Amino acid sequence: SGRRDLAGLRVVVTAGGTREPLDPVRFLGNRSSGKQGVAIAEAARARGAEVTLIAANLEVADPGGCDIRRVSTALELQDAVTDAAREADVVVMAAAVADYRPADVSESKLKKDASDSGLTLELVRNPDILAGLGHAPHDGTLLVGFAAETEPDDEALLALGRAKREAKGADLLVVNRVGWHEGFATDENAVVVIGRDGEIVTRAHGTKTSVAHDILDVVVSMATTTAV
Numbered sequence: 001s002g003r004r005d006l007a008g009l010r011v012v013v014t015a016g017g018t019r020e021p022l023d024p025v026r027f028l029g030n031r032s033s034g035k036q037g038v039a040i041a042e043a044a045r046a047r048g049a050e051v052t053l054i055a056a057n058l059e060v061a062d063p064g065g066c067d068i069r070r071v072s073t074a075l076e077l078q079d080a081v082t083d084a085a086r087e088a089d090v091v092v093m094a095a096a097v098a099d100y101r102p103a104d105v106s107e108s109k110l111k112k113d114a115s116d117s118g119l120t121l122e123l124v125r126n127p128d129i130l131a132g133l134g135h136a137p138h139d140g141t142l143l144v145g146f147a148a149e150t151e152p153d154d155e156a157l158l159a160l161g162r163a164k165r166e167a168k169g170a171d172l173l174v175v176n177r178v179g180w181h182e183g184f185a186t187d188e189n190a191v192v193v194i195g196r197d198g199e200i201v202t203r204a205h206g207t208k209t210s211v212a213h214d215i216l217d218v219v220v221s222m223a224t225t226t227a228v
């Protein structure tokens with residue numbers, strides 16, 4: 001399409017999943033492929049935005065025309081997005097960020113012991129990056145969060161999304177259902193976008209590219225209504 005309705009806007013998108021190292025060869029990770037976030041970056045670029053993609057362990061090809069900053073851990077992602085957000089009109093937090101990381105990272109490969117029957121890992125909380133951005137003054141920056149939930153019931157899924165939008169101070173929250181076979185690493189997605197009053201702004205389903213455009217339609221309407 002020839003829409004250039006994001007021309008002049010600086011859009012930051014985080015995509016992929018963080019990896020939290022245990023030792024030089026192992027990590028705790030998640031199944032996020034980065035497809036939905038990359039589709040948003042690509043769609044925003046196609047609509048004329050200047051796009052910075054904070055890429056966490058993508059399993060898909062880099063989009064063209066974007067400034068790409070590679071990160072791996074939650075703390076690296078936090079540094080990169082906090083820096084990029086300062087200059088941004090829109091920040092889309094599509095990355096799956098680990099809630100915990102190992103308390104200690106071993107300098108050498110962890111070894112099993114002939115006598116042990118198991119291993120207990122100590123984890124510490126990662127910062128909530130979206131909430132950090134949402135609770136700091138961010139006038140003029142539209143914050144879009146995501147929530148991947150396994151909740152099967154629609155009303156309960158919406159309630160989780162509303163609570164999450166509020167808790168994180170996001171302007172919009174995109175809720176999608178994930179599971180063993182839904183959401184992560186698939187080519188299609190179905191989402192509900194929740195607004196500042198807890199209202200359903202839109203529902204979108206289809207390819208991740210078409211969902212990306214539907215989310216950006218909402219961003220455009222909000223970016224133009226908040227502009228002077």
Ligand code: C5P
Nearest residue numbers: 093095097126127128129130145146147
């Ligand atoms: O709390 P939950 O992980 O479900 O929230 C998802 C949203 O919060 C996503 O937008 C994700 O990028 C963001 N997030 C974050 N920092 C974390 C965990 C999640 O920014 N530590």
